[in-house]
Amino acid sequence: MTSDATSRVTRRRFLTGMAAAGGAAALAACGSNPRDQTTPATAGGGPTTAAAQTVVGAAPARDAGVTSFMNWDDIRDTPIEAVIKEYEQQTGRKVENVPNPGTGNEYETKVRTMLAGGTAPDIMRVNDDFVRYYSIKDQVRDLSPYLKRDNIKPDDYFAPIYNFAKQPSGQYTAWSLGNQPRLIFYNVNAFKEAGVPLPPKEWTKQGWTWNDFLETAKKLTKPGERWGALVYDDTGMEQTFAVNNGVESGIYSEDGKKFTLASPKGAEALQFLADLTCKHQVQPERGLVDQPGVPNLGNNLFVGGKVAMAARTQGTINYFRRNIPKVGEPGHFEFDVAPIPGNVAQKSEGSLICFAVTKPAKNPDGAWELLEFMGGPEGAKIFAARGAFIPAYKAAADLIQPGKEPPSSYPANIQLFVQATEHATVVNFTENTENARNIYRDELDKAWTCQESVKSVLDRVRPDVEEALSGKF
Amino acid sequence: MAVKAKALARPATRPRFSRRRVRQNLEGWLFIAPVVVGVLSFYFVPILISFYTSFTNADGLTKPDWVGLFNYQRLFTRDQFFRRSVLNTLFYVVGHIPLTIGLALALALLCNRPMRGVTWFRTAYFIPVVTNVVAVSLVWSFFFSPRGGIINWGLSLVGIGGPAWLTDTTWAMPAVIIVSVWFGVGYPMIILLAGLQGIPEIYYDAAKIDGASTWGRFRYVTLPLLTPAIFFLTITQFISSFQVFGIIYVLTGGGPARATSVYIYYLYQNAFQNSRLGYASAMAWVLFAAIALITLVQWKLQKRWVIYD
Incomplete structure (x- = not known):
């Protein structure tokens, strides 16, 4: 066989070669599940x-x-x-x-x-x-x-x-x-301006019950300019407020099979949050803090001085530090943290x-x-x-201290987060929690937008939530 | 004699399985092989897998179990959110299709008139069609903002306090329909424009001679002769409306309180958020059957109203 013969590419050979290559590629693709690349020991x-x-x-x-x-x-x-x-x-x-x-x-x-x-x-x-x-x-x-x-x-x-x-x-x-942990972040300047005493600096409900919180929010609210509070856009408040209203197990029962948030006390707790908007008008309406694809709406209201108190996790500190105008800039204010207001209990979901x-x-x-x-x-x-x-x-x-770097950019009462860890409440999660959560949270929009009571919403979805929790579907 | 006749009937054809013919066919098949393999691999096989999956409790992460007709049974007997997604979809379809086709017809009639800048208008109306759905939806979400949004600002100028469009259960779906009509009107407009330009001038001349008014010419000449195009649009708009997803995903996320949770959005939630791939597959097959049935009915009914010249 001459070299000419071996190197000659006829149309037939080309097509045959292409077909073979295509077939090989298809087979290779079919067999290229990355899991197959692990050793039998790890894949086993x-x-x-x-x-x-x-x-x-x-x-x-x-x-x-x-x-x-x-x-x-x-x-x-x-x-x-x-x-x-x-x-x-x-x-x-x-x-x-x-x-x-x-x-x-x-x-x-x-x-x-x-x-x-x-x-x-x-x-x-x-x-x-x-x-x-x-x-x-x-x-x-x-x-x-x-x-x-x-x-x-x-x-x-x-x-x-x-x-x-x-x-x-x-x-x-x-x-x-x-x-x-979750705490109430507040705008110190707004409190001073409204002549309202600052919230407690220790983990106590003395002078910081739900009623106190509501009254404070009312005093801080300036219609058209500023809302006193923003709580209901943080989903951690479902567990927090339910537990603090006496639903010991929180959203789900201890075995994770019952939807205890739908109990009368659970519904009452969430209704308190909805009423901040619907009844007392001290909280921004839902559309201002919850729009698909638009992050940080609620945080930005706080940063812009439009909300005086906001329930947030500790993770928000750095967002606020970065975005609240610095000293000397227009709109600058000091912010600090206070405990979650107490009722029957005073706990915080972290x-x-x-x-x-x-x-x-x-x-x-x-x-x-x-x-x-x-x-x-x-x-x-x-x-x-x-x-x-x-x-x-x-x-x-122990390194969690206020005012180290740069001075006064951290909340003065930052140690409250450590205290909050000692007053933590944890949701009774199960493998079926997510499906259950997707069901009731979507429906709660009706309560947050003041179209239906929380009790009515939770009663309606309870069978579906509990079916999801059971894992049968 | 018979042999001669046969020879006349099939002159000079090559043997059916000649080597050359087989080779030519093979070459043809090889040329289209990439497409055939692609279609089989990425359409046909997944369709079959989806059908099988609809009878399982597949979650994408663990080995599925066979559950028979459970998924289908549950859809129709105890899934209140499925029923709501169907109703929401019908609301969308009923709002979207007539508005889109009606507006498209109006625009096509305008763009069919000899006037300066008509090409610019045609292009302008078609631009949304080739714009990214995510970008469009995001921009509209700013327009619909209850405070500072351009829509409510415009309404306030005439003394109307606009609603919280995207977070009010009453107004969220109309808002979605408004966006989807704006987004989708360009394509039917082009189809109808082509239909208008295909109507022979002679019909209008005859109508004029018969004393038909402008309305009369539209009612008795234009509209009947556009029915094939309108029929085509009705079919395609029905199919696409039942599958609306992108706008809803970006604009409302199915909310508030599932007010815009349409069929495909609920299917997506089941498949990818709740890991119920089996259930979502069953939904897909139900939708397929529903669309096929509606299309068949439309096809049958066309005899009553579609006029082919």
Whole structure:
């Protein structure tokens, strides 16, 4: 055979070659499920097996130096970015930030799609509501082998935060970096201007009951200029106000099967929040604080001095610090924090900052290394110094102090967040919580927009919510 | 004689399975293979999988179990939100289609007149069609803002206090319809314009000779001869209206209180937010059946009103 003969490309050969290549490509595509790329050890059993195998080095890393990381917010200029940079600097490893389209349902949709497709990053932010769900669905890895290997001491961490991700099976399926309690942020200047005494600086309901709160809001309200309060746009208030009105289990019963928010006291609690708008007109109407695709509407009303008191998580501090006009700029005001007003009880639902190593993670060891750094002494120190949340690592919580950097840009009573951790209430989450939540929250819009009473809404949706909670559908 | 006749009937055809013919066919198939493989892989196979999935409790994350007709049964017997999504969709369809086609007809008649700048107007009306739905919806969400929005500002000039369009259960769907009509009117306008320009001038001349007024010419010449185009638009608008999603997703997120939770939005919520892929697949098949049925009825009814010249 001559070289001419071998190199000659006839049309027939070309077409045959193309067909063969196309067929091969199609077959390759069909078989390229990323999950198949993991070793049998990691692809096999449950999360425990996978993580345990990884610890002993059975799972090959895609690139030992790169860990992919996904948060639901942009991490630029946030404490998370600062901690990651510190980690990269200290270890020489690289963290790849995976962008996402937005928070809330959009983030969850993306996460689930990525998990289903086997393309989830090594680390993903997990809404604390859904840690149980992802654990039961076997989409997150058990971290207990790492905790054991690295001799993590539970006593170094706040127990409620450390133990949050511990599943009934004993697995630790997420790593809680800390807690963001909810408090009332207030505009100090507005109080002074209205001649209203400032709220308490300690965790007490003395002079700070629901009635006191309402009266204060009324005094702070200037029709057409400023609303006294903004509470109902923070979904954490459902649990907080229900518990404080005497519904001990909060939104769901302890076994997670009953929708206790629909009890008379639960409905009464949410009606109090709705009435701030519908009856007393001391809270902005819903359309001003909740529009699809427009973030931070409520926060911006506070920043612009249009709302005098707003219930928010600790995570909002840095948003307010960045956006409230600085000293000397028009519109500048001082802000501080006060406890959640009390009624039968005085508790606050915190949001836990949870991250998980995903089941399809290609670099689980690197992922754990980063999480350990973020939650450990060095990471927690940075988070605490920036007032982002109450770190799970106890020693770092002492660093949460007002007025360090720059002076007076943090709330003077920032230590109330630490106190709030001691008065925390936690939702009784189950694997079915999300579906239940989607049902009643959509319907509550009718109460928030003053078209129907809270009781009527909750009574109507209760059968569907409880069906969802039962897991039968 | 018979042999001769046969030879005359099939002159000089090549054998049906000649090597050359097979090779030519093979080459043809190879050329269209990428498209065929694509259609089979990304349309046909998913459709089959979706049909199977509709009989399971698939969630996308774990192994699905066969649940038989449960999903279909639940849809029709105890899902109040499904019923509401159907009603919302019908509200949208009834509001959107007549307005869109009516406005498109008016614009087409205007743009069919000989006047200066008519090309500019045609382009202007068509521009929304080629604009990104997310961008359009976002801009309109600012227009609808209860405070500072251009719509309520305009209403305030004539002494009307505008509603909170997107957060009021009464006004949210009309707001969506307004946006979708604005967004979608360009395409039917072009179709109707083409239909108008296809009507022979001779009919109008005859009508004029018979003494028909302007209205009479429109009523008895233009409109009947546009019915094939209107029929086509009715069919396509029905199908697309039943599948409206993008505007709703960006503008209202299905709210407030599900007032704009249309069929596809509810399907999307089930599939991607509630991880009920099986249930959502059942919804997809119900929708397919409904659209097929409505289209069939429309097809049958066309004999009564569509006039083919």
